[in-house]
Amino acid sequence: MGKGSGYSPHEISGRNSGQSVMAGVGNYLKKHSEALVKDVGIEAACTLTGRSKATLGRYYSDAEEHADRFMPIDAVAALEGAARFPHVTTALAELQGITLSYDQERRNSEGGGINSDVVALSQRFAMLMGEYSQSIEDGIITINEAKRLLRETTALQRVLLDMKLHLEEEAT
Known part of the structure; x- marks a missing residue:
């Protein structure tokens, strides 16, 4: 990737050679896609996205024949709406060197000091x-x-x- 991409090949792939940056990025995104599906639950993920278990599995499979398959953004949005944590959004931000603040806290009052x-x-x-x-x-x-x-x-x-x-x- 170009200048300012937010990551190095070693950070993403975890190896010194043998795996391209893009393959490392793909694996990174696939791991977070899997975490997202598991967070929601496979049955619920199928219902929310309208996709089968097999299709969802391909999105996070590290098998070579599925290396170019990624979860579509509409599916990510649907799943992250139901998940406890925005796994894929956070991963995408991290790849760009962006830090997100996920505020799960819901205060009873705004007061204080x-x-x-x-x-x-x-x-x-x-x-x-x-x-x-x-x-x-x-x-x-x-x-x-x-x-x-x-x-x-x-x-x-x-x-x-x-x-x-x-x-x-x-x-x-």
């Missing part, structure tokens, strides 16, 4: 450290553990942003 931000910050940091402690227990952080850590880090980042905005309000 700096004091409630400090409490939320402490709670989020504790949750992040709890996830980290669990993840590193066996000495290895798996992909799923890394995803959980990333979600907690993003939630912590959101609390910090809210805190920054409240501080700027008070400073003016």
Whole structure:
């Protein structure tokens, strides 16, 4: 890919040679497509997209004969609407070097201020450290553990942003 593509061949393919960047990108997208289907459930995914199990399977198959088959964007949109996390959208953003903030938090009230931000910050940091402690227990952080850590880090980042905005309000 060209300049500014947001990734290197080594980051995507995980190899030093033997696999092109595009094949690495394809595998990366296929893994996230599979995660999306599994998040929703195969039966529900079939219903939502109007596609068969076999067709959905081809979209994330790493078999050579399916290397050029990818999930259409309408299917991605339908599945991500039902999923707990926007797997494919996040993968596409990461490939371009873009960081998305997925705000799953639904607060009961919009109120608060700096004091409630400090409490939320402490709670989020504790949750992040709890996830980290669990993840590193066996000495290895798996992909799923890394995803959980990333979600907690993003939630912590959101609390910090809210805190920054409240501080700027008070400073003016």
